[in-house]
Amino acid sequence: MNLLQVTNLSKAFGGVQAVQNVSLALQAGELLALIGPNGAGKSTTFNMVGGQLAPDSGQVLLNGQDITGLPPRAVWRRGVGRTFQVAQTFATLTVSENVQMALLSTDRRIFHWWRRATAHRRSDALALLAQVGMDAQADRPCSELAYGDVKRVELAMALAHNPQLLLMDEPTAGMAPGERVALMQLTRQIARQRRMGVLFTEHSMDVVFGQADRVAVLVRGQLLAEGTPQAIRADARVQQAYLGTGLVLEKQK
Numbered sequence: 001m002n003l004l005q006v007t008n009l010s011k012a013f014g015g016v017q018a019v020q021n022v023s024l025a026l027q028a029g030e031l032l033a034l035i036g037p038n039g040a041g042k043s044t045t046f047n048m049v050g051g052q053l054a055p056d057s058g059q060v061l062l063n064g065q066d067i068t069g070l071p072p073r074a075v076w077r078r079g080v081g082r083t084f085q086v087a088q089t090f091a092t093l094t095v096s097e098n099v100q101m102a103l104l105s106t107d108r109r110i111f112h113w114w115r116r117a118t119a120h121r122r123s124d125a126l127a128l129l130a131q132v133g134m135d136a137q138a139d140r141p142c143s144e145l146a147y148g149d150v151k152r153v154e155l156a157m158a159l160a161h162n163p164q165l166l167l168m169d170e171p172t173a174g175m176a177p178g179e180r181v182a183l184m185q186l187t188r189q190i191a192r193q194r195r196m197g198v199l200f201t202e203h204s205m206d207v208v209f210g211q212a213d214r215v216a217v218l219v220r221g222q223l224l225a226e227g228t229p230q231a232i233r234a235d236a237r238v239q240q241a242y243l244g245t246g247l248v249l250e251k252q253k
């Protein structure tokens with residue numbers, strides 16, 4: 001059974017058909033990149049999987065269970081984590097406290113978190129931070145970190161809920177090229193270890209073609225192509241769709 005099965009999803013905003021009959025499948029442990037030119041429908045698709053938007057029609061199954069149209073918190077409870085384009089951490093809290101907060105939330109103890117966070121599951125937080133290589137910086141405030149490190153803390157926070165599926169919305173936006181690849185290499189390694197599926201939207205072609213197991217290409221709301229990075233790069237329809245967008249699909253020498 002597929003971890004995620006999206007079938008014929010559609011969504012219109014007024015007269016704009018943002019997504020039309022999009023179907024996708026994702027296995028446990030696999031990274032699927034959702035790419036496409038601006039306005040192709042990536043965010044809309046992503047938000048329908050995460051529960052931020054209800055589809056007009058179509059179905060989203062997680063491990064065979066229908067999660068179509070459930071609100072974000074309910075989707076999260078079923079095992080779908082999410083990271084954001086701009087990392088969402090508390091700057092005044094330490095690295096460890098941020099992860100402890102995420103653990104509190106997972107344990108449904110969000111009330112009075114400001115008193116409890118420092119005491120709650122510190123060793124579990126450190127173990128999660130070790131997975132993303134941030135345990136040595138556990139007691140620094142997040143405000144002092146380089147942006148690439150903040151993104152790794154955000155990843156540890158998302159892992160606190162032990163998601164089966166992680167949705168990453170432009171995870172490398174705002175990062176330097178070398179850092180981008182490193183973050184997604186780390187994500188890939190963690191996905192393999194945990195058998196966690198990752199669906200991500202991405203504009204950096206180095207990341208997409210270097211790290212994704214499969215790539216789905218949306219153009220004007222429709223799925224144009226889906227396959228391995230090699231197959232997608234060689235697909236004439238995909239190259240045509242990207243013509244004039246300034247993005248380069250050829251392998252960088």
Ligand SMILES: Nc1ncnc2c1ncn2[C@@H]1O[C@H](COP(=O)(O)OP(=O)(O)OP(=O)(O)O)[C@@H](O)[C@H]1O
Nearest residue numbers: 013016017018036037038039040041042043044045
């Ligand atoms: N809330 C909304 N109201 C009206 N139109 C919307 C809304 N959200 C998206 N759209 C339209 O739907 C289409 C798809 O948008 P979407 O944001 O999903 O594309 P995208 O591929 O994520 O683009 P980008 O790469 O620029 O983020 C676009 O034409 C956009 O203008």
